Amino acid sequence: MxxxxxxxxxxxxxxxxxxxxxxxxxxxxxxAEMALRNARDLYTRRSEGVSIWVVPSAAVTxxxxxxxxxxxxxxADKPYRHPTFYEIPEGVQxx
Amino acid sequence: xxxxxxxxxxxxxxxxxxxxxxxxGEWAGHAPVLEEEVxxxxxxxxxxxxxxxxxxxxxxxxxxAFLREERxxxxxxxxEQPNGDFAHTIARxxxxxxxxxxxxxxxxxxxxxxxxxxxxxxKEVAYHRDHAEHWxxxxxxxxxxxxxxxxxxxxxxxxxxxxxxxPVEGLPVDGPALREGWLGRITGVLERAGLALPxxxxxxxxxxxGGRQGIHTEPFGRMLAEMQHLHRSHPGASW
Numbered sequence: 045m046x047x048x049x050x051x052x053x054x055x056x057x058x059x060x061x062x063x064x065x066x067x068x069x070x071x072x073x074x075x076a077e078m079a080l081r082n083a084r085d086l087y088t089r090r091s092e093g094v095s096i097w098v099v100p101s102a103a104v105t106x107x108x109x110x111x112x113x114x115x116x117x118x119x120a121d122k123p124y125r126h127p128t129f130y131e132i133p134e135g136v137q138x139x
Numbered sequence: 140x141x142x143x144x145x146x147x148x149x150x151x152x153x154x155x156x157x158x159x160x161x162x163x164g165e166w167a168g169h170a171p172v173l174e175e176e177v178x179x180x181x182x183x184x185x186x187x188x189x190x191x192x193x194x195x196x197x198x199x200x201x202x203x204a205f206l207r208e209e210r211x212x213x214x215x216x217x218x219e220q221p222n223g224d225f226a227h228t229i230a231r232x233x234x235x236x237x238x239x240x241x242x243x244x245x246x247x248x249x250x251x252x253x254x255x256x257x258x259x260x261x262k263e264v265a266y267h268r269d270h271a272e273h274w275x276x277x278x279x280x281x282x283x284x285x286x287x288x289x290x291x292x293x294x295x296x297x298x299x300x301x302x303x304x305x306p307v308e309g310l311p312v313d314g315p316a317l318r319e320g321w322l323g324r325i326t327g328v329l330e331r332a333g334l335a336l337p338x339x340x341x342x343x344x345x346x347x348x349g350g351r352q353g354i355h356t357e358p359f360g361r362m363l364a365e366m367q368h369l370h371r372s373h374p375g376a377s378w
Binding site: 050071 | 175
């Protein structure tokens with residue numbers, strides 16, 4: 045059997061409490077339980093995480109590079125959408 | 140806590156971990172898939188860490204690992220058995236990690252020099268057992284071929300499991316109680332996998348006291364030769 049027989053999974057790791065899960069990479073596994081274990085071995089063995097999600101890559105719907113301009117370009121010239129006019133209070137982390 | 144080191148017991152447990160670590164390391168570059176290769180290497184490294192701590196209780200870890208003759212090793216014969224196919228590796232891991240988890244659980248609660256190591260290692264071993272159980276379920280409940288191979292592996296290694304529960308000098312564990320817990324655990328996993336518990340004796344007729352007395356099976360000598368040749372060819376070399 046080769047890895048190509050197994051579906052691909054996307055791995056999300058939460059590195060610390062209070063942070064959100066971040067995409068760490070992908071791997072092959074026969075099912076979700078094994079994907080979780082493989083993710084533990086591949087992406088958290090240097091104690092990078094406190095929580096892991098695995099998602100079948102086939103379940104991810106991605107935006108197309110062709111749609112880049114209509115999707116993202118219009119946001120570029122609207123600075124009022126960015127909260128840059130606020131002072132960030134001291135002691136607020138992870139913002 | 141007592142600080143007396145029961146050397147025979149430390150050697151027995153240290154050699155178990157060292158030898159199984161080496162066997163698992165043999166999968167590097169050969170595992171069925173990359174993900175599994177990393178998983179087996181992780182388990183091997185956990186075991187190597189345990190071996191280093193245990194052998195260091197007795198003497199110089201490198202001398203003990205690389206300069207002892209075959210008859211001086213005290214590991215059980217189960218861990219020296221060759222990797223075989225993937226099912227053999229998983230069956231060996233299932234039998235051994237279920238035993239090691241129960242053993243370290245008892246040692247962690249004991250008043251011995253083994254308690255600190257065991258308290259840390261029991262969590263590592265719980266993962267090794269979980270890994271082996273998940274693969275046993277998938278191979279047992281997989282294709283006709285995976286099922287046949289898993290059955291064959293479980294049967295072939297069964298004869299080496301009795302040695303796990305024999306008393307070791309200086310090891311404060313209750314062997315028969317350990318065996319009962321182990322058998323319950325293995326039976327539960329095999330039932331879920333749709334596999335029968337192997338029948339037949341848990342000892343080989345020619346075990347002659349077994350690995351704890353320094354009597355080893357034929358493949359062990361070749362494994363040791365490979366494991367030790369670099370150190371013996373270049374004494375004192377370092378990276």
